[in-house]
Amino acid sequence: MQPTLNAAVSVTELGVDFGNFKAVNQVSFSVAPGEIFGFLGANGAGKTTTIRVLCGLLIPTRGTVTVAGIPYLSEESADRIKEKVGYMSQKFTLYNDLTVAENLNFTASLRKLERTYYLKRKKELFDFITFDKPESTMVKDLPGGMKQQVSLAASMLHNPEIIFLDEPTAGVTSAAREKFWSLIKSLAKNGKTIFVTSHYMDEVEQCDRIALMRSGELIALDSPKGLKESTFPHPLYELTPKRKIPYSEIEALRSPDYFDSFQAYGLRFHASPRTAQSWNEFLMRYSEDFDSQIIQPTLEDVFIRLVEGQNR
Amino acid sequence: MNHQNLPHPQGVGIAVQDLKKRLGPNQALDGVTLNFQAGLMHGLIGPEGAGKTTLLRTLLQLLKPNSGTILYEDEGKATPFTDLRPSIAYMPQQQSLYADLSIGEHLEFFKELYSIPEAEYQQKSEELLKITRLDKFIDRPAGNLSGGMYKKLGLMCSLLRSPRVLLLDEPTNGVDPISRREFWDLLYRLADQKILIIIATAYLDEAERCAQVHLIESGRTLAEGEPRELLKLEGVPNFDALFIARSKRKEGPHATHT
């Protein structure tokens, strides 16, 4: 991971301490302009802390951080970074009891945008998200997907180079999600850098690259495909019980005789055999109990496998 | 294909017929018709505002429908809701535990509310604490638990009395993937016990983990059935695509209807 000069975000050996607690430790990565970068981690993994640093909200304890070409050194550089980044979270960005126009006006005045620039920009963004409702609509009356798109527009009023999205499509309709991702992709195509954090793996599936954090450290960084391949060099099987299998028997399968990993996936199981031989042994003994098929691992499988692997 | 398709209904089943419910300006339920077959794990899947929570609340008679019927069946016989109430457990979507009460105090509290005999409670609470791995945190107030632990505590409170019907409203919302898998693992154990489980969720990847899924949008049913069969039938790779295909189809007939 060599920090490149023209990277949108470049982080080298970042460390953030809260008292004696190392919230983030020795984290290095860089994100290219126009990249959609997924950022994952369990609660307390240091994900939020890292994002705060990149948004200019928290001065790093150690390491070097460059955001949009600005080295993060002081309060003064933080202010300059804030001009270059936009932040959107479906939960907090808009005020429900204000209209769409009032919300955007408010954001513009916070950003101290010049009026003609703001109006021009607003029109551009409305066109971009194909907003076709009156601007005087109360935000609370917008459908979830529309709200999320207006939210995105609000975070982009000042034309930031890097946009942070926090669980952006949680809870919206499939159609809205599809539209949102097509918007995101067209932004990326036009050189905007997109940073996505989410607990939901299907949401980050569309990222170019994904970084995975655990206990303040970066444990994996690759494309979704690459992550899946490197984490599951052997095929991953989905096992569907043919009868109700008591939990005690399931528990027995968890022991590493046959599998590296054996996880409940609803009423089915995702299992990764230790070796081809152990898989055959399993089949011989249990083919009466389970149907099996090879599946593509989901990012959730990857995530769990990686974090568990670290725990062992 | 579906290992759980049993010849007779076992336990409680719920049939919902043309349910309508208006909440303020919103038509939260707009003629939902669903069949929750006994003994299966059902996924109630739909985006925010689809009417999932309203439906669950109506099933619990926390809300009264404007029209339509809900039929509760126990071992195939129609049963009034009030008879079933003691065997139904519910986990609301909102945080609904007491921040200032510890895990142990929550368990004690729900033990009394459900009038669980002491011996049964001892055995059950011990077992639940062990499998949720919350036993080490028994004195920790709910307000200081992580998202995943909080949800587990909520589930534990509702499982304390060995319910026959379990309604879970977005149980994995805001929970990290590890805790989410643990949660589903717990649910697998429950599926052993012939109980009707209904899980409302906005996360489509959770759909295929259920035995039956019910897709709802704008207060109406889009599709119902065994998840993989549904996908196969429609010829789509995932539930996002299924949603999009079905909601397009639904728009036509409904427009002429009104």
Next chain:
Amino acid sequence: MKIARIKAIAKKEIFHVVRDPFTLALALLLPVMMVTIFGLAIEFNVQNIKIAVYDGDQTQSSRKLIDTLASSGYFLIDSFPTQFAAIHQVDAESDRAALMIEPEFEHHLWSDRGARAQLVLDGADNSTVGSVVGYFTAMQDLATHKILGSPITTPVEVKTRFLFNPELNSRWFVVPGLLVVVVGILSILLTSLTVAREYENGSMELLLSTPVEPIEIILGKLAPYVGLGLSAVVFVYIIARVFFHVPFLGSHFTLILGCVLFLSTYLAQGLLISVTTRKQQVAMQIAMMSGLLPSILLSGFIFAIESMPLFFRGLTAALPARWFMVICRDTFLKGSSLYALRYSFLALLLICTVMVVIASKKFKRDVEP
């Protein structure tokens, strides 16, 4: 209905009270503060009121009037300035009032016109004006007797005693009234918060989905506050008897009956507020407006009901605090029997019933908006 469930809810409620610093402070400190402020501060206020006296008459009679004031303990005769200086001293707020005894006071005393002395008060200082006028009126009667009726001493003495005792100890009047205020605040404020908190928290939904009956929730939630209210009663009672030496002439049974009735009314009112608003902040404000303020301002605690405008006098009839105030003061000071207080009790009972009925009707087993 299961006692165990009521107990479980009550126990949980006690946890909430004990663990929430605000509630705990309200429950423990409020009675103490109230008693201190109203019991001690008001007392301090009405003693040693500095007044300037202009004696334009300089006779035996005028001096008797001044002596009566001086020996009462309420007034501190500050100075004997000139007529203008006396007024100026009131103006400059160095004295609270000025007594102007006109020349020929004694002379007029025996005439048809009657003698006159003028009391000049700083009308801006509302709080003392009331007490000064009150004390002064009493004092004036005494003085009249002292001056006029010196030959016949017995009736004067009898009358003095009768007039004096209740006035002399204004605390005797105030402290039993504190029962109303303290119990009122604790019950209505805390209960109005308790159910609203469950709604706000989302836990009401969970509670209602369990087999627990609404009546069990109500009883379980109210029980700790009945306990809290009654312990406040005991607290104020002890303070009244031990520290302020307020006599207790009536029956304890009557007082407790009144307390329980009043407490139930306010608890039901708090519950009603809580169930209707479902928001803690709104509930608190409405509780303040509908329970707390009336129990201080319209109960006769501070302002006498007889001297209120007709409209407000009528309004007080609907306020439980007004009736409980009568019950408290009369059992303490007059020793009134249950029979003598029957109207107050009946009124309280009526309001209580109405409140309980409305509150339990409003509390439903659903979360309909």
